Amino acid sequence: MKTIRLTMAQALLKFLDQQVLSVDGEEVKFVQGVMGIFGHGNVTGLGEALERGAGELTFLQGKNEQGMVHAAAAFAKQKNRRQIYAVTTSIGPGALNMVTGAATATVNRIPVLLLPGDNFASRQPDPVLQQLEVPSDYSISATDAFKPVSKYWDRIVRPEQLMTSLLQAMRVLTDPVETGAVTIALPQDVQAEAYDYPAAFFEKRVHYLVRRPAAPEAIERAVQLMRNKKKPLIIAGGGVHYADAAKELLAFAERFGIPVAETQAGKSAMPWHHPLSLGGVGTTGTLAANRIAAEADLIIGVGTRFSDFTTASKSAFKHHEAAFLNVNVSAFDAFKMDAVSVTADAKTAIAALQEALDECGYRSGYSEEEIDSLKSAWDREVDRLYTLESDEGLTQTRAVGIINDFVGPSDVIVCAAGSLPGDLHRVWRSAEPKTYHMEYGFSCMGYEVSGAFGAALAEPDRSVYAFVGDGSYLMLHSEFITAVQEGIKMTVLLFDNHGFQCIHNLQRGHGSDGFGNEFRYRSKATGRLSGPYIPFDFAANARSLGAASYTARTAEELEHALSQAKAEPGPVLVEIKVLPGTNTDGYESWWHVGVPEVSTGSKVVEAHEQMRKQVKTARPY
Known part of the structure; x- marks a missing residue:
């Protein structure tokens, strides 16, 4: 039997480079590349392999571990789960930063391959930097946290284990039902260990997506x-x-x-x-x-x-x-x-x-x-919302309408959290399939910018727009820098409404006067976050990252900014100042949230009684 002597990390990449997915008779290269941030847990193992023998796999340098997973998931989602990126990190905090992204992918049934570094299998430098020590069970490491959010999990403690593990990983990644996050933890010493792998293991391997017929x-x-x-x-x-x-x-x-x-x-x-x-x-x-x-x-x-x-x-x-x-x-x-x-x-x-x-x-x-x-009545309602004016400033639905009128029918919009998903689900007018990219299985704040980067990677010939609130942008926008680095054109539409207004609205709708959800200074008089709004200049922030940026406070300024942004060759941010509370709501719908049965606030007690009445009208299962 012909063999090839490779380190475990080198063998991993050589295998991934030869995986092909066949759908309806058409074959596509399944793994496009690896997104990564290097640390001591992967730089001398997988990092060396990527530097010297990645084959046709592209390496993209991420800026935040969670952001990389979101970008990889968005890429796979936009590709209808037929192509993926792998994601690698060091051990400890680098690995754990991926857990939220892993859960987001698994909840949405999106394939991503996660390759976190892990503790030394030999335990010689024990405890190694960033090792999580569990005295009651020394086999546990930080990567065990991925088990509940992964559809398949493994730890490679001997280089030859890689072969059976990768075959199982591919089974899950290409399965339309069982797919999600696949985590293969890579102890940093084992990454560098060599083994005589069978040459046949690295031959082209075709995985078939077979359409299950109805009985x-x-x-x-x-x-x-x-x-x-x-x-x-x-x-x-x-x-x-x-x-x-x-x-x-x-x-x-x-x-x-x-x-x-x-x-x-x-x-x-x-x-x-x-x-x-x-x-x-x-x-x-x-x-x-x-x-x-x-x-x-x-x-x-x-x-x-x-x-x-x-x-x-x-x-x-x-x-x-x-x-x-x-x-x-x-x-x-x-x-x-x-x-x-x-x-x-x-x-x-x-x-x-x-x-x-x-x-x-x-x-x-x-x-x-x-x-x-x-349908005609609803179309008229959307027209009304799209033209809704206020003397106090730009309404959110007016801004959405201006953008909807501006973008082309094949352009892709990406969103995930806040009040924008509700507005977009109700009033956005999509004309073609795969132009509405919403992560709402987990509704993960911070997905939007990273997701737009991933969608733009997947659809380089389409214009991609990220719809993101100021709260989500502040939480995670690191892969905007990666878009600048790679010259990937995407437009971030940042709706600045001074805080977590979606939850602020939910809060007030159930008896609260509003607490802890707006971006305000702390008031000396009340001792609470009830002072003036904090003024942010998100456009300046984007410029500091190397992107073009514009600010819009009126409908006319927004129309101009969109035109200017479209002409820019690289990533752009358009900061849109919108009035809080001007999103859509209601339309004979309900959402069950827990409302306290006992409270000093009479409005809370009333909201609880209303909730109990609504529950009685809902199906029990």
């Missing part, structure tokens, strides 16, 4: 359920995008006259102007979608995991005979909401279901006027 009996059960339902509603989730099923979904909806609502992950599956497109549904949904959802006698979930925002904490579906039909490649998600389940790839399942419904002559009971009336 005939599952389709039969689905048809039996549907044929007696006259008011169905399709809820399109992220699985529609990952399965490349947007065209099939559109054809299915048109064929049977079924309106379509979208989750945050599913948005842009339907063009906003289509007569059957109702927009977002649930807590951050449109009035049109929420009213149809309330009256629907059948909810058809396609590729959605039915989060509490999608279901408005299970209160959105009020018809006394409402039933659920779930099409999902994951059996775990397909069985949610006590549904009739079709566990299958969305693309193949929709086609099979359409054929079966054609045979029985199915058609929904909606009239064109019924759907058109609700």
